[in-house]
Amino acid sequence: MTRLFVDVHVLQTVPPSNINRDDTGSPKSAVYGGVPRARVSSQAWKRATRQMFRDLLDPATLGVRTKRVVELVAERIHTVAADLDQPETLAAQVLKDAGIKLEKPKRGKKDDTAGDEPEQSGYLLFLSASQIARLATLAIESARTGTPVDKSAARAAAQGDNSIDVALFGRMVADSADLNIDAAAQVAHAISVHAVNNEFDYFTAVDDRAPENNAGAGMLGYVEFNSSTLYRYATVNTAMLRENLGDDTATVDAVTTFLTAFVKSMPTGKQNTFANRTLPEAVLISLRTDQPVNLVGAFEEPVNAAGAARAIGAAKALATRLQNVEHAYGDGSTENLVVAAGEAVGELTSLGEPLRFSTAIEQVAAKVRSALGGPA
Template identity: 55%
Template sequence: MSRTIVDIHILQTVPPSNLNRDDTGSPKTATYGGVRRARVSSQAWKRATRVAFDDHLDRAELGVRTKRIVELLAEEIEARKPELAEQAGELAAETMKQVGITLEKPKNRDAPESGYLVFFSRRQIENLAGAAIEAADAEDAGKALKAAKVKDLADRDHSVDIALFGRMVADQADITVDAAAQVAHAISVHPAETEFDYYTAVDDRNTEEETGAGMIGTVEFNSSTLYRYATVDVNRLADNLGDRAATRRAVEAFVSAFVRSMPTGKQNTFANRTLPEAVVVQLRDSQPINLVGAFESPVRELGAAGRVKAASDALRDEAREIERAYDETPVAAWVTRVGPDTAALDDLGENVPLADLVDRLGAQVATRLEQR
């Protein structure tokens, strides 16, 4: 059976910023090719992508990740049957126990919580609430819920974000969902140094002192041209969702959201929101291929050429060398780019606006799913 893999390669320049901090507040970094690079973790960009799904998908197709799963389920039970308001919390807790989620009592809250974040689709919450309501009149609600096979209800009707990013349930491995998408840590294509912004703030009410400030401090930042990469296994996504039309929507939403999203770290301080200089999407039938090797030798500024041009040339050359050496020619490829510095990337695919790229990719995905 042929595979359908979607690879997304992005070059994106961000000005002074602190998108993703470590435990000391410094911008995250990584050593690659023997030099220190700016880094944005995969988790940070996955979170930004999930938030951006709200602009591309109906909320009914999305899930909720929370420790307060009992509270969420109790609210759904009460909304559907208000006369169960007093029992809703107890019914919700028993339902989660029958699913296999271990609960614990937090210090400052009445409702029990799971010991870790759990990810459920809205449809799963609705199904579990329906089972809980039916079990409300039973002599033993626990037995009634077990007979209703609530664990099975928690393992079907997955949301798009669960199908893409997966779900790990420590207590119940049999309802774990394998992720269909992988997101790499974004790294700068060049060496990057952390800098410090020394700032002062004036006390508006203190007009008597001629010198001094109400507050002083420092903020760490860097600026970079990032290489970002993500890949989607469309076959696995289709298996997770069980619906070809939903799979196409999920692929289109993921590409759009991943391209346009950005982590919000220190956004108010730096106003660093940008869009990519270049997006290359390759449809493959063999395996995902991360092209980060293009930047193992770090990009250096060469006169007036700039980083974006050098990075575009390097990415084009790496992709063509991979094709030559391994016979890994994509089934189809498209490029969305800005300005003349990215012109080399036209060698990798058809140059189209992002909306057209997403539409054409979706059509290819739909055709290949029909042929499975």
């Protein structure tokens, strides 16, 4: 197996929007290069990517991340063995046997039902569909035979047979380190390539049933927003992904699914208000054998429009940064695939002949397949 990192760099212009809010409702931001930037957290885009997986793959094959793991396993037990009583009790026991600590859900001040709910994990737990099914099978066998679940078998059931999303994004179990899965994909916080100042939209809404002599608004308020050209970056360690999945074909499928979903997805914050969904101006996929390289340094000096579309200036800065990095540190093995829409394509032709996105994905799949030792 040849070591291979798949880096994906995205330049994407987003119109007035508030796709990722902080605790005050304001668009998230960061200071970089001494100026304020728009920011979209890695968590927000990872969730958007995971949600798009459900459009690209059979949802039944994907994992679930939840504290309500007892309910999750209990539902599977009930589906397979509806005759068994108290599936929640069986599910809780097999999860505990696997080394997962459970606790009663915390009761709110006005909540009288929390004490009746099944136990939950104290943290979000990411389980694949296969792991859920195997844990349920052990619980059913235990109930049928009257013998306790073997703890080593329960731990084994919660490991292996990772779904694509679990293999890519990993899992941390604070109580049992042996259940941890190192993430094969890393996603950076997206930031604007230029300085950004947030703006405010003062809005009113009219009551359709208001009397004719009432000219006032039914409600009023304001929402904070900005617009920006974002630099987005993610990388996939194909060797780690192969280790997590245990299968060459699944690894290739996982890489192509991740690239497709990461490039085309968008967090949904305030989407109904702003209809801000766009596709990238440019996508650069770098296939590296040395290490992942984030090219955000291209934008430490803010990109100014100066009579041209900001995405064009950003594409030029991105190409220059990559060439400089390769000149200083590269060994000539990096391969670049370019996808661009509009005038930004001209700034990236020095890195490679522009391709359709689908063609670039096919070429990545061939390269990953070859790195794993299979036919290109």
